[in-house]
Amino acid sequence: MISKDNLFAISLFPYLGFLWFISRVPQMPRLALYGFYGTLLFVGITIPAGIYAKITYGKSLANLDWLHGGAEVFLTLANILIVLGFHQAVKQLREKD
Template sequence: MLSKILLLLNSTDPSAFFILSLFPYIIFLYWAQKCLSIPRTSLIGFRLTLLFVLMTIIFAIISLIYFGDELTNIDPLHGAAEAFLTLSDAFIAWGFIQMLKPEEVKNS
Protein backbone atom coordinates (compact mmCIF):
# COMPACT_ATOMS: atom_id res chain seq x y z
CA MET A 1 0.00 0.00 0.00
CA LEU A 2 2.69 2.49 1.00
CA SER A 3 4.81 1.56 -1.99
CA LYS A 4 1.86 2.27 -4.31
CA ILE A 5 1.36 5.68 -2.74
CA LEU A 6 5.06 6.48 -3.06
CA LEU A 7 5.06 5.34 -6.67
CA LEU A 8 2.06 7.55 -7.40
CA LEU A 9 3.70 10.55 -5.72
CA ASN A 10 6.95 9.88 -7.55
CA SER A 11 5.19 9.87 -10.93
CA THR A 12 3.15 13.01 -10.20
CA ASP A 13 4.27 16.28 -11.78
CA PRO A 14 5.00 18.68 -8.89
CA SER A 15 4.17 21.78 -10.95
CA ALA A 16 0.54 21.79 -9.86
CA PHE A 17 1.52 21.66 -6.19
CA PHE A 18 4.02 24.44 -6.78
CA ILE A 19 1.38 26.68 -8.35
CA LEU A 20 -1.22 25.83 -5.71
CA SER A 21 1.22 26.71 -2.94
CA LEU A 22 1.39 30.30 -4.24
CA PHE A 23 -2.22 31.02 -3.25
CA PRO A 24 -1.74 30.60 0.52
CA TYR A 25 1.44 32.67 0.26
CA ILE A 26 -0.39 35.49 -1.55
CA ILE A 27 -3.07 35.39 1.16
CA PHE A 28 -0.28 35.59 3.75
CA LEU A 29 1.18 38.65 1.97
CA TYR A 30 -2.23 40.31 1.95
CA TRP A 31 -2.56 39.70 5.70
CA ALA A 32 1.05 40.74 6.38
CA GLN A 33 0.67 44.13 4.72
CA LYS A 34 -2.26 44.89 7.00
CA CYS A 35 -0.44 43.66 10.11
CA LEU A 36 1.31 46.50 11.91
CA SER A 37 3.67 44.25 13.85
CA ILE A 38 5.64 43.08 10.79
CA PRO A 39 8.48 45.48 9.97
CA ARG A 40 8.34 47.13 6.56
CA THR A 41 11.78 45.80 5.61
CA SER A 42 10.67 42.26 6.42
CA LEU A 43 7.51 42.76 4.38
CA ILE A 44 9.67 43.75 1.42
CA GLY A 45 11.62 40.52 1.97
CA PHE A 46 8.44 38.47 1.98
CA ARG A 47 7.47 40.10 -1.31
CA LEU A 48 10.92 39.43 -2.74
CA THR A 49 10.25 35.74 -2.16
CA LEU A 50 7.81 35.95 -5.08
CA LEU A 51 10.64 37.37 -7.17
CA PHE A 52 12.69 34.32 -6.19
CA VAL A 53 9.86 32.06 -7.39
CA LEU A 54 9.59 33.95 -10.67
CA MET A 55 13.34 33.88 -11.29
CA THR A 56 13.46 30.17 -10.43
CA ILE A 57 10.80 29.49 -13.05
CA ILE A 58 12.64 31.59 -15.64
CA PHE A 59 16.00 29.95 -14.91
CA ALA A 60 14.40 26.49 -14.99
CA ILE A 61 13.00 27.19 -18.45
CA ILE A 62 16.38 28.51 -19.63
CA SER A 63 18.17 25.45 -18.27
CA LEU A 64 15.76 23.12 -20.07
CA ILE A 65 15.88 24.99 -23.38
CA TYR A 66 19.56 25.84 -23.61
CA PHE A 67 21.17 23.07 -21.57
CA GLY A 68 18.59 20.29 -21.84
CA ASP A 69 18.82 19.60 -18.11
CA GLU A 70 17.11 20.47 -14.83
CA LEU A 71 17.91 23.70 -13.04
CA THR A 72 19.50 21.88 -10.10
CA ASN A 73 22.15 20.46 -12.45
CA ILE A 74 23.17 23.82 -13.96
CA ASP A 75 25.18 25.40 -11.17
CA PRO A 76 25.44 29.01 -12.44
CA LEU A 77 21.70 29.29 -13.03
CA HIS A 78 20.82 27.44 -9.85
CA GLY A 79 23.14 29.71 -7.87
CA ALA A 80 21.63 32.80 -9.46
CA ALA A 81 18.13 31.63 -8.54
CA GLU A 82 19.20 30.88 -4.98
CA ALA A 83 20.73 34.36 -4.75
CA PHE A 84 17.21 35.80 -4.98
CA LEU A 85 16.15 33.61 -2.06
CA THR A 86 19.17 34.78 -0.07
CA LEU A 87 18.27 38.39 -0.83
CA SER A 88 14.68 37.95 0.34
CA ASP A 89 15.80 36.10 3.48
CA ALA A 90 18.27 38.88 4.27
CA PHE A 91 15.53 41.52 4.07
CA ILE A 92 13.23 39.45 6.29
CA ALA A 93 15.92 38.87 8.90
CA TRP A 94 17.17 42.47 8.81
CA GLY A 95 13.66 43.82 9.39
CA PHE A 96 13.07 41.65 12.43
CA ILE A 97 16.56 42.33 13.80
CA GLN A 98 15.89 46.07 13.53
CA MET A 99 12.60 45.56 15.34
CA LEU A 100 14.45 43.99 18.30
CA LYS A 101 16.77 46.98 18.74
CA PRO A 102 15.58 49.26 21.53
CA GLU A 103 14.56 52.70 20.37
CA GLU A 104 16.62 55.58 21.64
CA VAL A 105 14.69 58.00 23.80
CA LYS A 106 15.82 61.61 23.82
CA ASN A 107 14.92 63.33 27.05
CA SER A 108 15.91 66.87 26.33
Protein backbone atom coordinates (compact mmCIF):
# COMPACT_ATOMS: atom_id res chain seq x y z
CA MET A 1 0.00 0.00 0.00
CA ILE A 2 1.27 3.46 -0.87
CA SER A 3 1.84 5.85 2.04
CA LYS A 4 0.10 9.22 2.19
CA ASP A 5 3.48 10.97 2.00
CA ASN A 6 4.42 9.13 -1.19
CA LEU A 7 0.99 9.75 -2.67
CA PHE A 8 1.36 13.44 -1.89
CA ALA A 9 4.78 13.57 -3.57
CA ILE A 10 3.51 11.70 -6.64
CA SER A 11 0.52 14.05 -6.94
CA LEU A 12 2.85 16.97 -7.57
CA PHE A 13 3.71 15.68 -11.04
CA PRO A 14 0.18 15.89 -12.47
CA TYR A 15 -0.22 19.32 -10.88
CA LEU A 16 3.01 20.53 -12.48
CA GLY A 17 1.67 19.23 -15.82
CA PHE A 18 -1.57 21.10 -15.20
CA LEU A 19 0.38 24.31 -14.53
CA TRP A 20 2.46 23.80 -17.64
CA PHE A 21 -0.62 23.40 -19.85
CA ILE A 22 -2.70 26.25 -18.40
CA SER A 23 0.23 28.64 -18.57
CA ARG A 24 0.19 28.17 -22.35
CA VAL A 25 -3.52 28.89 -22.77
CA PRO A 26 -3.92 32.52 -23.87
CA GLN A 27 -7.47 32.72 -22.50
CA MET A 28 -6.34 31.74 -19.01
CA PRO A 29 -6.78 34.74 -16.70
CA ARG A 30 -3.34 35.78 -15.45
CA LEU A 31 -4.56 36.46 -11.92
CA ALA A 32 -6.08 32.97 -11.70
CA LEU A 33 -2.85 31.51 -13.06
CA TYR A 34 -0.92 33.25 -10.29
CA GLY A 35 -3.37 31.71 -7.85
CA PHE A 36 -2.71 28.22 -9.20
CA TYR A 37 1.02 28.85 -8.85
CA GLY A 38 0.29 30.12 -5.34
CA THR A 39 -1.12 26.70 -4.53
CA LEU A 40 2.27 25.28 -5.41
CA LEU A 41 3.83 27.88 -3.10
CA PHE A 42 1.48 26.68 -0.35
CA VAL A 43 2.77 23.14 -0.83
CA GLY A 44 6.34 24.42 -0.75
CA ILE A 45 5.68 26.15 2.57
CA THR A 46 3.64 23.34 4.11
CA ILE A 47 6.32 20.69 3.69
CA PRO A 48 9.04 22.50 5.69
CA ALA A 49 6.43 23.63 8.23
CA GLY A 50 5.40 20.01 8.74
CA ILE A 51 9.01 18.93 9.17
CA TYR A 52 9.59 21.76 11.64
CA ALA A 53 6.49 20.76 13.62
CA LYS A 54 7.63 17.14 13.81
CA ILE A 55 11.25 17.90 14.75
CA THR A 56 10.65 20.79 17.14
CA TYR A 57 7.40 19.78 18.82
CA GLY A 58 7.07 16.09 18.01
CA LYS A 59 3.61 16.74 16.55
CA SER A 60 2.08 16.80 13.11
CA LEU A 61 1.45 20.15 11.48
CA ALA A 62 -2.31 19.70 11.84
CA ASN A 63 -1.93 19.61 15.62
CA LEU A 64 -0.16 22.98 15.88
CA ASP A 65 -2.84 25.54 15.17
CA TRP A 66 -0.58 28.59 14.94
CA LEU A 67 1.82 26.94 12.49
CA HIS A 68 -0.90 25.18 10.52
CA GLY A 69 -2.91 28.40 10.27
CA GLY A 70 0.15 30.29 9.07
CA ALA A 71 0.68 27.78 6.28
CA GLU A 72 -3.01 27.78 5.37
CA VAL A 73 -2.88 31.55 4.80
CA PHE A 74 -0.99 30.85 1.58
CA LEU A 75 -3.69 28.47 0.37
CA THR A 76 -6.36 31.05 1.20
CA LEU A 77 -4.50 33.75 -0.72
CA ALA A 78 -4.04 31.42 -3.69
CA ASN A 79 -7.76 30.59 -3.71
CA ILE A 80 -8.66 34.28 -3.56
CA LEU A 81 -6.45 34.98 -6.59
CA ILE A 82 -8.07 32.14 -8.53
CA VAL A 83 -11.59 33.36 -7.77
CA LEU A 84 -10.76 37.00 -8.52
CA GLY A 85 -9.03 36.03 -11.75
CA PHE A 86 -11.99 34.07 -13.07
CA HIS A 87 -14.44 36.68 -11.79
CA GLN A 88 -12.53 39.34 -13.71
CA ALA A 89 -12.51 37.18 -16.86
CA VAL A 90 -16.26 36.52 -16.68
CA LYS A 91 -16.91 40.22 -16.11
CA GLN A 92 -14.83 41.14 -19.17
CA LEU A 93 -16.67 38.58 -21.32
CA ARG A 94 -20.04 39.95 -20.22
CA GLU A 95 -18.95 43.50 -21.03
CA LYS A 96 -18.07 42.43 -24.60
CA ASP A 97 -21.68 41.37 -25.25
